[in-house]
Amino acid sequence: MRFVVQLHRARRVHYDFRLEMGGVLASWAVPKGPSLDPKVRRAAFHVEDHPMEYVAFEGVIPAGTYGGGDVIVWDAGTWVPYKDEDPVAAVAGGELHIELYGEKLRGKFVIVRTRGDEWLLMHKRDEHAVEGFDPAALPLSVLSGRSSDEVKADPEFLWRSDLPAARAAIRLRGRVEDPQARGEAQAREEAQAREEAQARGEAQAREDQKAREDQRAREDQRAREEALAQLDGFGESGTWRVFGRELRITNLGKELFPGRGREAPVTKRELLRYTLEIAPAVVPYLAGRALNLHRYPNGAGTKGFWQKALPGHAPEWLPRWTEPSSGSDYLVVDEPAALVWAVNFGGLEWHPWTSRTERPERPSYALVDLDPGDDTSWDDLLVLARLHRTAFEHLGVAARAKVSGRRGIQIWVPIAEGPGFDETRAWVERLSRSVGAVVPELVSWAWEKAERGGRARLDFTQNAVNRTLIAPYSPRPAAGAPVSAPIDWDELDDPGLRPDGFTIRTIGARLAARGDLFAGVLEHTQKLPPLR
Structure with missing residues (x-):
């Protein structure tokens, strides 16, 4: 051919x-x-x-x-x-x-x-x-x-x-010169005119659609700016109107994250501002999925706990999904105001399910978690990440990486609906064991951390129902409010890359400059190739 x-x-x-x-x-x-x-x-x-x-x-x-x-x-x-x-x-x-x-x-x-x-x-x-x-x-x-x-x-x-x-x-x-072509000239010109008129009509329809989308974007931006101005005008509390939803917010001056270096601590007001500003980028990764919250009501310096089921006092307007086996209602962040509510509720970390609520038994991602051990250096972890990058390139698999905001690196592989969690877990395990076999001195497969000898774990077990990894752009409970930030694969070769190098104060400028580097995982048409 x-x-x-x-x-x-x-x-x-x-x-x-x-x-x-x-x-x-x-x-x-x-x-x-x-x-x-x-x-x-x-x-x-x-x-x-x-x-x-x-x-x-x-x-x-x-x-x-x-x-x-x-x-x-x-x-x-x-x-x-x-x-x-x-x-x-x-x-x-x-x-x-x-x-x-x-x-x-x-x-x-x-x-x-x-x-x-x-x-x-x-x-x-x-x-x-x-x-x-x-x-x-x-x-x-x-x-x-x-x-x-x-x-x-x-x-x-x-x-x-x-x-x-x-x-x-x-x-x-x-x-x-072709006489027949001369005879057909008029017909061609008429056909061309019709085609051009049709093309102009289609172009106008596209322009009209783009104008409507731009208008909605401008309206959303105005609503966001009004909400941010209202937030800045509050003292320690107020009733905040966010995209038509009313939220009672309190303790706005409370320090939720210690400062990093000479930076000032991050207050609840600043975190709420960040949440509203980042919502357009992060909501697509949360929409249609149950959300597990890691709550720190008293700030990142205290012990947190998991909140999965919505409390009874949650407002009626919150999008939710009833988990069939327990009958519990889970938060589903289908709109920015729902994420703002979660943060106001003390949810500093956002963990969406890897399956959608309509088919909770069918994941739409396969997850690779590069979990460093006590003796794993950042350079060691980059070696493991680059080996995975090479494996995905060799397999022709589209995947996106992000730094965890703590010490690790996580990779999301978007997949078409079909395989269950057992299949995705087995696929990730086989892939990671192949990678681990290249550098066995860096990897342990022991379940208990104390038995790993300080080595990293390539954790495939997150591929299970109601097991999650941190969402892109979610804060982490540490000094400076670092975030889990998407990266380009080429950045694994950047000597300046750090797992906690992006914070709620810096990620916005990066997003504006480079766009959403994780956006490719939102297309779920890929099938996992067989591994030999």
């Missing part, structure tokens, strides 16, 4: 990555281009299938039409699937493993859906891997040897999407 990668300079420059399957070219737009570097994960956006006639197209697409711009055949060759017997079904399932035999691209790749039409394209670690590979360093067409500028200045072909695919590539250089 054939593949082609076309360097396409349209409204935005990108590389069109196309694989022959099912009689068409399955296609992804890759903004930064494919890479042979196994450490690089390229964003790819699944677009409509293209006709096979497009596989060798090099030329220009008319301005004002879909994809208008110049196109060169950046790479071409053949490909085979090496794990999936049915590539079309594999794409539908969200994960395709391929081996390319091109002039620039060779070796094994995996392309994995993360959410909607968003995918990741990655090269495996094989004999064709090239660290630091830059597609921009190889700018010429493998078909003509010309650059994009040369093709734009003197194109040989023009692609007309209004014509049948067999006749869409119109020769421009050395072309003999």
